[in-house]
Amino acid sequence: MKKKKLLWLIALTVIGASLAGCGSKSGGSTGAETEANSEAEAITGADAGETEGTALSELKAGFIFLHDENSTYDLNFMNAAQEACDKLGVEMVAKTNIPEGQEAYEAACELADAGCDFVFADSFGHEDYIIEAAKEYPEVQFSHATGTKAHTENLDNFHNAFASIYDGRYLAGIVAGLKLNEMIENGDITENQAKIGYVGAYTYAEVISGYTSFFLGARSVCPSATMEVTFTGSWYDETAEKEGANKLIENGCVIISQHADSMGAPTACETAGVPNVSYNGSTAEACPNTFLVSSRVNWEPYFELCLNSIAEGVAIPTDWCGTLETGSVELSELGSCVAEGTAEAIEAAKESLISGETHVFDISTFTVDGAELTSYMADVDTDADYTPDHEAIKDGYFNESAEGLRSAPYFDVQIDGIDLLDTAF
Amino acid sequence: MNKRTREPLFHIVKRDTHSLKRIIGVRALAILLALVLCGIVTMVTTGLDPISVFESIFTGAFGSKRKIWITLQNTAILLLISVALTPAFRMRFWNVGGEGQILMGGLAAAACMICLADKLPNGLVMICMVAGSLAAGALWGFIPAFFKSKWNTNETLSTLMMNYIATQLVAFFTIVWEVPKGSGKIGIINQDSNIGWLPELFGSKYVLAILVALLVTAFMYVYLNYFKQGYEISVVGESDKTARYVGIKVEKVIVRTMLLSGALCGLVGLLLVGSINHTVTTTIAGGQGFTGVLVAWMCKFDPLTMVFASLLIIFMNRGAGEISTNFGLNHSYADIITGIILFFLIGCEFFINYRIQFRKKAAEEGK
Numbered sequence: 084m085k086k087k088k089l090l091w092l093i094a095l096t097v098i099g100a101s102l103a104g105c106g107s108k109s110g111g112s113t114g115a116e117t118e119a120n121s122e123a124e125a126i127t128g129a130d131a132g133e134t135e136g137t138a139l140s141e142l143k144a145g146f147i148f149l150h151d152e153n154s155t156y157d158l159n160f161m162n163a164a165q166e167a168c169d170k171l172g173v174e175m176v177a178k179t180n181i182p183e184g185q186e187a188y189e190a191a192c193e194l195a196d197a198g199c200d201f202v203f204a205d206s207f208g209h210e211d212y213i214i215e216a217a218k219e220y221p222e223v224q225f226s227h228a229t230g231t232k233a234h235t236e237n238l239d240n241f242h243n244a245f246a247s248i249y250d251g252r253y254l255a256g257i258v259a260g261l262k263l264n265e266m267i268e269n270g271d272i273t274e275n276q277a278k279i280g281y282v283g284a285y286t287y288a289e290v291i292s293g294y295t296s297f298f299l300g301a302r303s304v305c306p307s308a309t310m311e312v313t314f315t316g317s318w319y320d321e322t323a324e325k326e327g328a329n330k331l332i333e334n335g336c337v338i339i340s341q342h343a344d345s346m347g348a349p350t351a352c353e354t355a356g357v358p359n360v361s362y363n364g365s366t367a368e369a370c371p372n373t374f375l376v377s378s379r380v381n382w383e384p385y386f387e388l389c390l391n392s393i394a395e396g397v398a399i400p401t402d403w404c405g406t407l408e409t410g411s412v413e414l415s416e417l418g419s420c421v422a423e424g425t426a427e428a429i430e431a432a433k434e435s436l437i438s439g440e441t442h443v444f445d446i447s448t449f450t451v452d453g454a455e456l457t458s459y460m461a462d463v464d465t466d467a468d469y470t471p472d473h474e475a476i477k478d479g480y481f482n483e484s485a486e487g488l489r490s491a492p493y494f495d496v497q498i499d500g501i502d503l504l505d506t507a508f
Numbered sequence: 509m510n511k512r513t514r515e516p517l518f519h520i521v522k523r524d525t526h527s528l529k530r531i532i533g534v535r536a537l538a539i540l541l542a543l544v545l546c547g548i549v550t551m552v553t554t555g556l557d558p559i560s561v562f563e564s565i566f567t568g569a570f571g572s573k574r575k576i577w578i579t580l581q582n583t584a585i586l587l588l589i590s591v592a593l594t595p596a597f598r599m600r601f602w603n604v605g606g607e608g609q610i611l612m613g614g615l616a617a618a619a620c621m622i623c624l625a626d627k628l629p630n631g632l633v634m635i636c637m638v639a640g641s642l643a644a645g646a647l648w649g650f651i652p653a654f655f656k657s658k659w660n661t662n663e664t665l666s667t668l669m670m671n672y673i674a675t676q677l678v679a680f681f682t683i684v685w686e687v688p689k690g691s692g693k694i695g696i697i698n699q700d701s702n703i704g705w706l707p708e709l710f711g712s713k714y715v716l717a718i719l720v721a722l723l724v725t726a727f728m729y730v731y732l733n734y735f736k737q738g739y740e741i742s743v744v745g746e747s748d749k750t751a752r753y754v755g756i757k758v759e760k761v762i763v764r765t766m767l768l769s770g771a772l773c774g775l776v777g778l779l780l781v782g783s784i785n786h787t788v789t790t791t792i793a794g795g796q797g798f799t800g801v802l803v804a805w806m807c808k809f810d811p812l813t814m815v816f817a818s819l820l821i822i823f824m825n826r827g828a829g830e831i832s833t834n835f836g837l838n839h840s841y842a843d844i845i846t847g848i849i850l851f852f853l854i855g856c857e858f859f860i861n862y863r864i865q866f867r868k869k870a871a872e873e874g875k
Contacts, residue, residue: 151838179832180839183693184792185785189578196572211696211787231688287690316679316692462688469689495690508683508692 136396137200143174144390145194147187147213149206151179154319155363156344159379160205160228167386171394183208191216195223200393203227203386206318207289210243217241224399226389228382229289231465231491234402244385245490246405249296249483250436251378251412253443254429255360256300258376258421259338262358263305265422272337274307280331281312282324282341282348285508288462290314292483292492293342296443297360298501301338303448304428310501311336316508321345330504332357338375349374358420365415374418376425380405381413404490407437444481449498456481461493518866531860538856539820542849546824549844554835561831568830569823577714579826581784584721585776586818589800591721591728591811592772595765596649597801598732598809600745601656605667607797608674609648609770611790613777615678616640618788621697621704621781622685633704637782645774646767648674653766657759671797678790696786706783717779724772729811741765773797799846806853817853824849 146164148157161177168175176199181190187209194202195216203226204213210230217225217240226242227233233243263277279301283290294312302308311331315323324347328339332355340360341348346369352359353370361370361377385405392399405411417425435441446456459481460471475482475493483494497503543562550561569579589606596603620637628636652666685694698704709715732738744751744761751758781788803821807813828845832838 151840176833177836178829178839182789182791182794184787184789189574192574193572193578196574207691208693208695211699214699215696285690285692287692288688290690318692465688467685467687469687508690 136394139390139394140172142201142390142393143176143197143199144168144201144203144386145197145199146175146177147181147190147194147202147204147209148177148179149181149183149209150319150344154344155346155366156318157205159363160382163382164203164386166383167390171387171390173390181209183212185212188212188215191225192219195220199223201226201389203389214238214241224389224393226399229491231489234489235464239398242399242401242403243490244403244405245484245492246380246411247407247484248378248380248412249292249443249492249494250407251380251414252293252296253300253436254414254432255340255376255378256297257304257428257432258417258425259297259340259358259360260301260304260308261422261425261428262338262375263301263308266337267305276335276337277305277308278336279308279310280328280334280336280339281310282327282331282339282343283312283314284318284343285316286314286503286506288495289492290342291496292494294340295494295496295498295501297340299443299448302500308500311504312501313504314506314508315343317343319344321347324348325351328352329355361415367416367418371419373420375421376417377415379413379415381411384410402490404484404486407433442480444483444494446476446479446481449500451496451498453499456496459496461488461495463488463493515867518864520862521865523861523863526860534856534859535853538852542852545852546845546848549848550831553837553841554831564831564834565824565827568827571830575826577712579822581714581717582826583819583822584718585779586796586799586803586822587814588717588721588724588776588779589773589796590803590807590814590818591725592769592776593800593804594728594809594811594814595732595741596769597804598745599741599762599765601653601762601766602664603649603667603766603769604664604798604801605648605652605670606773606800607793607795608667608671609645609773610777610780610793610797611674611678612648613641613645613774614781614788614792615674615681615777616644616774617704617778617781618694618697619681625698625701625703630703634706634782637704637778641774641778642771643774645777646771649766649770649773650763653763657762675790678788682789693789694787699786704782705786706779713783716783720775720779724775725811725815732811737764802850802854806850806857821846821849
């Protein structure tokens with residue numbers, strides 16, 4: 084009996100092994116996988132032959148995301164990538180949950196090996212690894228969001244992109260400021276209690292630029308507004324973001340906004356009944372009673388630009404900055420609890436920003452240590468010593484994400500009226 | 509009152525003999541069942557037929573030259589961690605601090621790369637990195653071992669707690685060395701000068717880790733089976749009292765073994781920072797310090813078996829990654845697949861050590 088059973092075992096194992104073996108060795112067998120692969124090979128083959136560009140339908144775009152769709156930040160990229168690829172008829176492959184380490188390099192190389200003509204990574208920490216991959220695959224175009232190095236790296240196939248999201252934050256700030264005004268008029272708070280809370284990730288320029296523009300927007304309509312900022316030390320930490328929001332609410336903040344990627348702060352606000360200005364996309368569904376508005380970067384125009392450039396055989400801009408005009412900076416629909424007249428005020432402010440009449444970082448609207456900021460050397464070229472290298476103040480305003488400097492924010496000035504609770508990160 | 513005792517449906521009997529054939533058979537069946545279940549799960553989630561499921565898995569792990577290298581490199585790291593933890597576990601010293609020891613090794617290597625880059629020539633920087641990493645890992649192993657041998661503290665708790673200290677230290681230095689300011693990440697260290705980047709052997713950046721893993725595995729096999737020190741470890745593991753009776757200084761063996769285990773984990777940190785990632789982050793060990801514990805256990809602390817076990821886990825992990833890329837699944841899918849395999853491999857040990865006796869048989873005997 085025992086021997087028979089053993090024989091069965093061995094037989095099963097052998098069958099199993101041979102099945103697996105067959106499947107792997109035969110090149111032309113069934114399955115979508117092999118088909119996709121051979122197709123990919125065909126594309127690479129075609130690419131090597133011609134430099135004049137390729138038909139859009141033959142392109143393949145690979146995307147690398149730090150997290151998955153549970154992160155509002157990554158979801159914003161995923162939707163844009165899907166939209167652009169669907170619109171242009173480009174084949175799309177995505178890798179989610181890729182950490183900011185060698186895995187990012189390997190993911191980029193694997194995508195290039197699989198025949199991608201365009202590889203995009205969405206997280207700040209991916210940049211160095213994408214540069215390494217770009218050096219190895221000169222025929223593939225690599226783009227990286229929020230990065231700072233493309234303009235100094237001198238690689239033909241490595242590009243940075245961002246958008247003038249400070250415009251969007253400024254407009255969202257106006258929504259918050261009008262809400263503060265409404266609270267003051269209703270007698271819920273006094274003028275001096277118009278305090279905004281902000282949950283940030285790190286004391287990084289992108290975050291500082293974000294909360295400052297948001298604050299300036301709010302103060303442009305509610306002059307008595309002040310702000311408190313706390314930092315979590317992570318781009319995605321639901322618990323810390325929730326705790327940060329709760330701490331700010333306890334401190335007397337009557338409106339909360341955030342620059343961190345989880346639902347931590349919005350849900351804390353919904354529980355406490357405090358209005359929230361969101362980022363990366365609407366949180367109205369999860370927070371119907373407290374959602375005011377959300378600003379976000381719409382990456383779809385950029386993806387379209389890149390894919391079209393490759394198809395036409397022209398160069399992708401080294402460092403591209405989207406604006407309100409390109410459709411890269413967007414406000415979501417307004418929440419149910421916004422103040423009256425908000426929609427009109429935003430429309431007017433948007434016109435004014437686009438026409439260049441208003442500048443978000445107009446130096447006449449803020450002070451630093453009680454004085455006007457007339458000159459500021461920003462650290463635009465990344466180096467380990469944070470050397471300030473470019474004058475950023477021009478024509479009476481701080482020239483954020485400027486042409487000729489770089490798209491990623493470099494505004495890291497601490498202006499009066501904003502109180503940083505902790506700067507450990 | 510019914511006095512008749514009811515015989516349970518089945519009971520579990522410990523096996524006295526272990527025939528090699530049966531052990532291999534049970535394990536092979538476990539792997540096969542695990543693969544079948546993985547296939548079913550994949551079929552349900554993707555709608556693929558079973559053959560293309562396994563084809564995808566195989567392509568994911570070995571589909572291109574680079575994929576093969578990455579699979580081998582990841583296997584080497586997991587193998588190295590498992591082997592590093594083995595001497596401690598053979599001694600029945602529950603070293604769950606692999607994660608922290610790796611991080612400390614990595615932190616030391618990164619510190620040398622950052623602080624010594626413009627002070628010493630490249631060769632000396634590398635020597636400092638090797639020495640620093642081994643020492644830092646060894647220190648992180650020594651501390652719990654010292655407390656265990658002096659005051660018999662619980663090493664499971666202390667090694668675990670040392671992990672958190674290491675994570676926080678790395679987090680602290682990340683802020684100290686961050687580039688650009690405020691960004692909370694170090695980025696690739698010496699990306700232009702490549703100082704402190706461990707050499708590429710045979711023109712491939714993947715070879716070094718693989719070679720080191722093979723050498724260390726071979727060394728550990730010999731050390732544990734043919735060296736007096738290895739024998740002492742086994743005796744201490746079997747019985748503290750026996751060890752004392754035959755004149756082994758248990759405290760000394762504990763400290764010495766943990767120094768070795770910690771230093772080897774530090775070596776993994778060195779490879780991760782100096783040869784693979786060229787940066788240090790709090791998540792650089794990626795939980796493999798714990799997966800390594802499972803691998804070591806599963807293989808009954810035999811370094812040679814670990815080669816296959818880690819290869820199998822990485823193979824399935826990479827294969828599942830490929831499937832999730834091709835079918836737009838979440839990459840946590842790879843973790844599910846790894847979980848299924850570990851469940852079967854560990855679960856099958858039960859059937860190797862025990863057998864189930866059913867009531868029917870016993871009842872028949874009663875008649």
